[in-house]
Amino acid sequence: xxxxxxxxxxxxxxxxxxxxxxxxxxxxxxxxxxxxxxxxxxxxxxxxxxxxxxxxxxxxxxxxxxxxxxxxxxxxxxxxxxxxxxxxxxxxxxxxxxxxxxxxxxxxxxx
Amino acid sequence: xxxxxxxxxxxxxxxxxxxxxxxxxxxxxxxxxxxxxxxxxxxxxxxxxxxxxxxxxxxxxxxxxxxxxxxxxxxxxxxxxxxxxxxxxxxxxxxxxxxxxxxxxxxxxxxxxxxxx
Numbered sequence: 251x252x253x254x255x256x257x258x259x260x261x262x263x264x265x266x267x268x269x270x271x272x273x274x275x276x277x278x279x280x281x282x283x284x285x286x287x288x289x290x291x292x293x294x295x296x297x298x299x300x301x302x303x304x305x306x307x308x309x310x311x312x313x314x315x316x317x318x319x320x321x322x323x324x325x326x327x328x329x330x331x332x333x334x335x336x337x338x339x340x341x342x343x344x345x346x347x348x349x350x351x352x353x354x355x356x357x358x359x360x361x
Numbered sequence: 362x363x364x365x366x367x368x369x370x371x372x373x374x375x376x377x378x379x380x381x382x383x384x385x386x387x388x389x390x391x392x393x394x395x396x397x398x399x400x401x402x403x404x405x406x407x408x409x410x411x412x413x414x415x416x417x418x419x420x421x422x423x424x425x426x427x428x429x430x431x432x433x434x435x436x437x438x439x440x441x442x443x444x445x446x447x448x449x450x451x452x453x454x455x456x457x458x459x460x461x462x463x464x465x466x467x468x469x470x471x472x473x474x475x476x477x478x
Binding site: 282284291292293294295296299301335337349350351352353354 | 365394396402403404405406452454464466467468469470471472
């Protein structure tokens with residue numbers, strides 16, 4: 251069973267921020283939140299991960315609520331190339347095989 | 362830099378044939394993973410190697426599926442007596458750390474699209 255819940259699809263205007271939500275209400279204290287995306291005909295691409303603090307890198311920002319039951323991936327200035335399926339995954343780090351992708355959110359960036 | 366490389370990118374086989382899919386992980390990466398992705402769904406875990414040791418094969422759907430990584434680098438996923446339900450994209454991923462408290466992400470190849478006729 252998937253440990254996360256994401257909307258099936260979202261649209262975003264080019265140049266605007268894309269905010270992708272994820273619910274993980276059953277997350278435990280030793281589980282990280284990971285985000286990947288998959289562009290058509292490519293393998294999943296790692297974006298960012300975090301435990302409880304907000305994280306930012308060159309691709310995106312990850313905001314995790316204080317109770318850790320939900321998170322939001324933010325793409326600050328979406329481009330057409332950001333159109334992809336975005337996967338939110340919770341994972342215990344000492345169990346390397348525990349990557350359960352679910353169906354993800356299909357983000358479409360429109361001009 | 363070089364990422365995870367998979368070959369072939371596309372494979373068509375007749376039902377009942379054996380197929381072999383190759384994965385070249387990122388150089389020096391200890392962990393290697395195989396996933397199966399059906400059309401319109403997220404990847405599903407098949408098996409995991411740490412160096413040459415296959416530590417988890419719980420996701421392999423049947424005994425027709427076999428994976429190996431004899432020298433701890435390149436890996437091959439073999440499917441014997443293929444069936445139509447084996448049609449999917451097979452993804453390989455690698456990460457730099459083995460088991461233990463590592464949060465290193467997995468890096469994926471672009472997969473092999475297998476079609477069984």
